[in-house]
Amino acid sequence: MADSERTGIWFIGARGSVATTATIGLYAIRRGVAASTGLVTAGADFVGVDLPSLDSLVVGGHDVSGLPLQARAQVIVDGGMVSAAIVAQVADELALTEQDLRPGYSVTSDETQQDAAERLRGDIVDFRERHGLARVVVVDVASTEPLVDDVPEFHDAELLGTALADPTRRVLPPSSLAAYAAILAGSPYVGFTPSSGMSLPVLVELATRAGLPIAGQDGKTGxxxxxxxxxxxxxxxxxxxxxxxxxxxxxxxxxxxxxxxxxxxxxxxxxxxxxxxxxxxxxxxxxxxxxxxxxxxxxxxxxxxxxxxxxxxxxxxxxxxxxxDSSLAAPLVLDLVRLLSLAHIAGTGGPVAAMGFFFKDPWGSDVHDFGEQTRALVDWAHTTSDAVAAAAPVGDAPAEAAPTEAAPTEYAASRV
Amino acid sequence: MADSERTGIWFIGARGSVATTATIGLYAIRRGVAASTGLVTAGADFVGVDLPSLDSLVVGGHDVSGLPLQARAQVIVDGGMVSAAIVAQVADELALTEQDLRPGYSVTSDETQQDAAERLRGDIVDFRERHGLARVVVVDVASTEPLVDDVPEFHDAELLGTALADPTRRVLPPSSLAAYAAILAGSPYVGFTPSSGMSLPVLVELATRAGLPIAGQDGKTGxxxxxxxxxxxxxxxxxxxxxxxxxxxxxxxxxxxxxxxxxxxxxxxxxxxxxxxxxxxxxxxxxxxxxxxxxxxxxxxxxxxxxxxxxxxxxxxxxxxxxxDSSLAAPLVLDLVRLLSLAHIAGTGGPVAAMGFFFKDPWGSDVHDFGEQTRALVDWAHTTSDAVAAAAPVGDAPAEAAPTEAAPTEYAASRV
Amino acid sequence: MADSERTGIWFIGARGSVATTATIGLYAIRRGVAASTGLVTAGADFVGVDLPSLDSLVVGGHDVSGLPLQARAQVIVDGGMVSAAIVAQVADELALTEQDLRPGYSVTSDETQQDAAERLRGDIVDFRERHGLARVVVVDVASTEPLVDDVPEFHDAELLGTALADPTRRVLPPSSLAAYAAILAGSPYVGFTPSSGMSLPVLVELATRAGLPIAGQDGKTGxxxxxxxxxxxxxxxxxxxxxxxxxxxxxxxxxxxxxxxxxxxxxxxxxxxxxxxxxxxxxxxxxxxxxxxxxxxxxxxxxxxxxxxxxxxxxxxxxxxxxxDSSLAAPLVLDLVRLLSLAHIAGTGGPVAAMGFFFKDPWGSDVHDFGEQTRALVDWAHTTSDAVAAAAPVGDAPAEAAPTEAAPTEYAASRV
Amino acid sequence: MADSERTGIWFIGARGSVATTATIGLYAIRRGVAASTGLVTAGADFVGVDLPSLDSLVVGGHDVSGLPLQARAQVIVDGGMVSAAIVAQVADELALTEQDLRPGYSVTSDETQQDAAERLRGDIVDFRERHGLARVVVVDVASTEPLVDDVPEFHDAELLGTALADPTRRVLPPSSLAAYAAILAGSPYVGFTPSSGMSLPVLVELATRAGLPIAGQDGKTGxxxxxxxxxxxxxxxxxxxxxxxxxxxxxxxxxxxxxxxxxxxxxxxxxxxxxxxxxxxxxxxxxxxxxxxxxxxxxxxxxxxxxxxxxxxxxxxxxxxxxxDSSLAAPLVLDLVRLLSLAHIAGTGGPVAAMGFFFKDPWGSDVHDFGEQTRALVDWAHTTSDAVAAAAPVGDAPAEAAPTEAAPTEYAASRV
Ligand SMILES: NC(=O)c1ccc[n+]([C@@H]2O[C@H](COP(=O)([O-])OP(=O)(O)OC[C@H]3O[C@@H](n4cnc5c(N)ncnc54)[C@H](O)[C@@H]3O)[C@@H](O)[C@H]2O)c1
Ligand SMILES: NC(=O)c1ccc[n+]([C@@H]2O[C@H](COP(=O)([O-])OP(=O)(O)OC[C@H]3O[C@@H](n4cnc5c(N)ncnc54)[C@H](O)[C@@H]3O)[C@@H](O)[C@H]2O)c1
Ligand SMILES: NC(=O)c1ccc[n+]([C@@H]2O[C@H](COP(=O)([O-])OP(=O)(O)OC[C@H]3O[C@@H](n4cnc5c(N)ncnc54)[C@H](O)[C@@H]3O)[C@@H](O)[C@H]2O)c1
Ligand SMILES: NC(=O)c1ccc[n+]([C@@H]2O[C@H](COP(=O)([O-])OP(=O)(O)OC[C@H]3O[C@@H](n4cnc5c(N)ncnc54)[C@H](O)[C@@H]3O)[C@@H](O)[C@H]2O)c1
Ligand code: NA
Ligand code: NA
Missing domain, CATH: 3.30.360.10 (Dihydrodipicolinate Reductase; domain 2)
Structure with a gap:
């Protein structure tokens, strides 16, 4: 990966426990005040795999809560999960990240869902441009939603488009609206919650067609x-x-x-x-x-x-x-961002089965055996990284070729 | 494997809990009064691997205790591990097996150790000939022995030969004496206990040179x-x-x-x-x-x-x-007999690393990861079985060729 | 207690797990094939308390199931709770008890509830007379019923009487109908289940007025x-x-x-x-x-x-x-029969608070501390036993006086 | 107890985990920054028992370690047992207590044991006088010592006296030397460790004769x-x-x-x-x-x-x-100081059996049943407190009389 290239993480639920812990951890490891324990991709099995470095990651996100990130960090310290000393050392970084957080979407909002999706997409695109990022991986770590009943709109892009534009309807649950916005913004997507999110057939298809790698569902941590x-x-x-x-x-x-x-x-x-x-x-x-x-x-x-x-x-x-619980989830979120970046560079669209390692309900795979999943993940990482390197023009830094192939393709809203 | 071919199991510790449970289980499954639950080689992963059928196994063994097998079976019933109904149904088979049990070796015996080893070897060879067996796999399930101190005789066949013949010395612990007798009898060997048994370097070398597959050590059950x-x-x-x-x-x-x-x-x-x-x-x-x-x-x-x-x-x-505990161990012992028979037919001598799946302290391997061991075992079984089949002369039953290649080679005592 | 005096146990749910285990246990201890382990009143703390001996207890009961007692005992043996050897030794006693079991009451029955209650009462009285028993303690160990909604009839004997006679109504749940029958039969009563049983205010009052000791509710076993x-x-x-x-x-x-x-x-x-x-x-x-x-x-x-x-x-x-679970409950049921017999002899009517030791939800007491309950029970047993002895005419066997005082007072059905 | 009266706690092992936690807790409760959770004598059962208030307690002690109390408190905070906020609030009190800590006795010391005992006694007496304390309760919370072999000196005051004066002998283990010093200082004594401490027969007798209440042994906490x-x-x-x-x-x-x-x-x-x-x-x-x-x-x-x-x-x-572990022990130490003060005022010498509630190996009692011990403790507290109140001259504050009766009787060293 080109050293100069930087990658964004966009959390849905950015002020929550998992997102805040991941954010603190990213900065703490970067500053050298914490080891990379718990980070899968930092292990010996991933030596030689070309992933975005922790130094190159930039954090932003949506949340419906207004509790400042530092206040949330303090709650985490009080609960005994992270030491006060670590949080104190990353206070400056948290303050900066606070400036990249935006209000999320909630069903009580007045907007049509199409307008809401474009607002969310705008936040992600602005974030990418403001920081000059090669890509932004959207990660759903918002509160678990109730199960939704199936409707025809979940299977048909045209029906969905009509419903989204209808000011009287709220066809998508917020997690799926956010997933749809991720597609619009041309972002790879991680569904770390059990909420419907990107799992609706129509969204899976749109993401696949847009060449966006997606991984889910529901983090497997405990x-x-x-x-x-x-x-x-x-x-x-x-x-x-x-x-x-x-x-x-x-x-x-x-x-x-x-x-x-x-x-x-x-x-x-x-x-x-x-x-x-x-x-x-x-x-x-x-x-x-x-x-x-x-x-x-x-x-x-x-x-x-x-x-x-x-x-x-x-x-x-x-x-x-x-x-x-959150300290089990937080490093995996960072791993997933690194790995989906690689998948994106490699031009993979749709569910990445090898990510099943991270999920209770793996997309694109029926394998649940953790040993098998471990092997599949490591194999995938090496194979994909090698393929990307091989595809790079001679004399070129390996990653430079990739963006061309899988550049942030914003999915045209009009197509829905 | 030729249907007509029969395989012997020779237990060291034949009246113990593990051996008795394995013996009851073999007969109960054969009679259809128990399912093969717990038997690894009966699982879907082993379909297509040519192993001796349970019907073709014959049980004998050594023990220093004289408690009749049926009495021991009753103790097991009283302990709640096996139901009285199952044991009642296999009473005849247990009575027959009782006739194939012989006194084991204990350090308090008067014989020289060389004489003792030949006596034990004789028992095994007689058993093989009496029943017309293609081979007899020796399985150590005797009581755990204390650790022994290392001596030069454990590393040098000549020194060992001299010591064994010396009426004043007891250089080998009983488990290793029994392992030595197994080599003399040309038997594959399973070391299911943590006792030194076949693990002494000199014995490993003798077994390897004699083309005898060995597997150990200390059953991994709980x-x-x-x-x-x-x-x-x-x-x-x-x-x-x-x-x-x-x-x-x-x-x-x-x-x-x-x-x-x-x-x-x-x-x-x-x-x-x-x-x-x-x-x-x-x-x-x-x-x-x-x-x-x-x-x-x-x-x-x-x-x-x-x-x-x-x-x-x-x-x-x-x-x-x-x-x-014994009901975890018992099926594995039957699995090992079937698998080492295959190894013997395939002409493998010395430690069979793929058997690590069964052991706490695997011989010939440093792999302890149970998932990896599972894969290695299944791969080995298919590869070896396929190789044996491929080696068989066209038009011939696969197993008929094997005995030629790996016939019960009795190891000449004089070579030690 | 007069040696000649005999006491009945009448189980509601006599073919259930708890009742069957208690019945087997009674006979096994009596025959000397099992120790009295688990029987509270057999302990050192109860030496000197005059309770009916195990030899003097006679078992009968109601059940809605027709599964013979011996068949149920076999189920218990198969489940591993009691050994086959013990049950084999008490086969004769179980066969005799089978003859004292009668069909219980279920809401699907055609009878008016008043008729049903009198039928049940008749079974208990017949049992008492047939065996010449001094008293019969009724013990509810039937299946747990759903909670019932409160109605005025549960608080007023007259309203209850009218409802019971009404062929269109089923005002009492079966457990309470059985409790009402116990009152009619003049029997002390143990409510070992969480079902409403005797706990309805109107029934508590009737039992108290009839001088019948009652104890409950819901056995405290695990x-x-x-x-x-x-x-x-x-x-x-x-x-x-x-x-x-x-x-x-x-x-x-x-x-x-x-x-x-x-x-x-x-x-x-x-x-x-x-x-x-x-x-x-x-x-x-x-x-x-x-x-x-x-x-x-x-x-x-x-x-x-x-x-x-x-x-x-x-x-x-x-x-x-x-x-x-049932082997925890079974001995307590025997303890309760012995202790309520003493209470009956002593002339105690209504909830016996000291029995709280045995119950999750003690009648007549707010004490739940098991240590306190232990002390209270032992104190009660000695005090009551001593009082009974003191009340007995000089030169008389202590228990002979008691029946006079607390003779099986059948509660007149007409009073309801 | 007279409000003006103050009581000392003298910890053997004052810089250890238990002592430091007790000290922090005493000050935190006193300042109102922590509740009295875990303190037995603060419970409803002790209302009406006249015990020294927490406000009236003063802490000092011996230790062989030089680690300042505040540094030790920081270790405890880092371990997660007590919050940094609580320790910060009692920093001033800890600094003052630091000035009342003195070097303990270790067997490597050059002094005769008699000299050592008098040095320790001097520290305790100075502490009492410096702070004008009514009494000082010595509490052994030092590191557990190895078991010692029995010797005649442990049973005979004269033999002991000779041995203590002998510069070549170290007859008492440090914990017993400290206990002996407590007797010399006229202090009630708590043996919270399993070390021999005050348990030697000769020391028990000396304490009893000196009218000093003692309680032990080995805190029962987990x-x-x-x-x-x-x-x-x-x-x-x-x-x-x-x-x-x-x-x-x-x-x-x-x-x-x-x-x-x-x-x-x-x-x-x-x-x-x-x-x-x-x-x-x-x-x-x-x-x-x-x-x-x-x-x-x-x-x-x-x-x-x-x-x-x-x-x-x-x-x-x-x-x-x-x-x-230490947070279970710490409040009990405060309880014991309060209760032994009452015993001392009441004139009790020797083992106080009712303190068995606090110990694995209760002195003066065979009762281990925790329910029974709970009752015995509460009864003792009320009875003793009432007796002290009754003994007080009419019109006098109850506690004022007590010191007269049980004033700090220094045990004359010469008597040994
Ligand atoms: N080990 C784990 O922690 C673990 C494992 C698997 C899955 N998960 C899932 O991760 C999610 C987050 O867990 P958490 O412990 O951080 O929860 P949390 O409650 O601490 O945080 C959730 C955050 O989401 C925000 N949110 C709610 N609705 C939103 C919306 N519509 N848009 C944007 N933000 C919204 C909330 O305000 C909150 O800040 C949950 O769904 C949980 O089930 C966690
Ligand atoms: N799950 C398991 O049960 C398990 C797992 C791993 C290893 N093992 C090992 O298997 C062995 C057998 O266990 P078990 O529960 O059956 O024990 P056991 O005590 O029931 O049986 C051991 C038998 O060995 C016999 N014996 C002792 N010395 C002998 C000798 N020199 N020659 C011949 N026989 C001799 C004894 O008489 C006895 O009948 C033990 O060493 C145990 O550590 C068992
Ligand atoms: N440790 C314990 O076992 C324990 C503890 C507390 C309470 N209890 C209660 O004891 C009761 C019995 O438990 P069990 O394990 O023996 O259950 P079970 O299901 O084995 O037996 C219940 C018996 O009651 C009979 N029955 C059902 N309705 C009846 C009716 N209307 N009249 C007469 N008989 C009827 C059933 O046919 C069955 O034979 C349950 O209510 C249970 O909650 C048991
Ligand atoms: N729940 C509990 O914590 C609990 C329960 C029962 C008994 N105890 C006993 O309490 C004691 C203290 O436990 P802790 O966790 O505080 O241990 P700790 O190791 O933290 O503290 C012991 C202290 O004793 C000091 N010490 C050692 N020898 C000494 C001597 N000769 N004179 C004076 N001081 C000396 C040490 O320097 C140390 O500061 C142990 O003996 C332990 O077994 C503790
Ligand atoms: Na799947
Ligand atoms: Na109650």
Missing amino acids: ETLLRTALAPMFRARGMRVLSWAGANLLGGGDGATLADPEAVRSKLASKNRGLHELLGDDVVTPLHIDNVPDLGDVKTAWDNVHVEGFLGSRLTLQTTWTAY | ETLLRTALAPMFRARGMRVLSWAGANLLGGGDGATLADPEAVRSKLASKNRGLHELLGDDVVTPLHIDNVPDLGDVKTAWDNVHVEGFLGSRLTLQTTWTAY | ETLLRTALAPMFRARGMRVLSWAGANLLGGGDGATLADPEAVRSKLASKNRGLHELLGDDVVTPLHIDNVPDLGDVKTAWDNVHVEGFLGSRLTLQTTWTAY | ETLLRTALAPMFRARGMRVLSWAGANLLGGGDGATLADPEAVRSKLASKNRGLHELLGDDVVTPLHIDNVPDLGDVKTAWDNVHVEGFLGSRLTLQTTWTAY
């Missing part, structure tokens, strides 16, 4: 990560998992959101999908998420796995996972 | 299996495991043996090796095994994993594993 | 027992419990019943009451019960307790409880 | 507290505990000390005593303590309890306790 690392073990040993029950306790912003039974349904659906893909449909998988405010940002997940083995004998595995 | 499935997950996510502490509670025969601090040392050593290979030497790994007689054959293992993630934040994973 | 033993510890140490979350997994008959969200509500309500009484209303207490059929009769309960201590520091306690 | 709350539950329900296994992981100063197998032996001995008293000697109780430095001040204890119930069925309870 209990689900553990499950997709463990389930293949039972399978490889020929055992039969009878039930896999789970209890999740969490507070914080995400806990409060998930206290809403509608919002929690979309989360539960994506949490159990992997288990059933890996172990079959007969496994009994009761699962609960409870809002326990006193736990703050720490999530505790208990799983009880009941397994049948040789001659019908039984085995029980119980796991208790206790972690600051 | 806590260690779990650890080698989980540790790669943390590594793949770029996290730093700080400590991985473990507590093991078990009763039964193995519990009583491991109450001896010397015996436990050899077990603990092999249990922690994998973690350090996977995560580095800095990880703090306190580990205990306690004999808790009231727990009987059920083993409970608790692990506490403390991990550093992004920006120094901490994550804790606790796992509690509760299982009948 | 997670709740643990909680009421632990919560006082935190309180005594001045700590502040912030949240106490729970996950319950169970299969078996009770698991299937509680899969019904309505039935589970009545269970959850009584499970959390104790915690709030002990720790205040601010404690956050999410709680779930899931039906996991493969777990059979084994119940697994996981609790996560989050506590604030000195200077705001935090403490976490996690408990995992794994037990055959 | 796993043992939990065990003595739970074991009575199983007993009350007539169950038979078969085994109770434990694994303890901790870092910090105490973790490092307990990495020494000798030091750990004294800790393990007192940890298991209660279980055996409560449940009998047959219970199998393997127990380990591991030093896991990365856990810092957080201790994690896992217990596996295996229990036999009705008809031989089995129950398993697992508990996982995670807490900042």
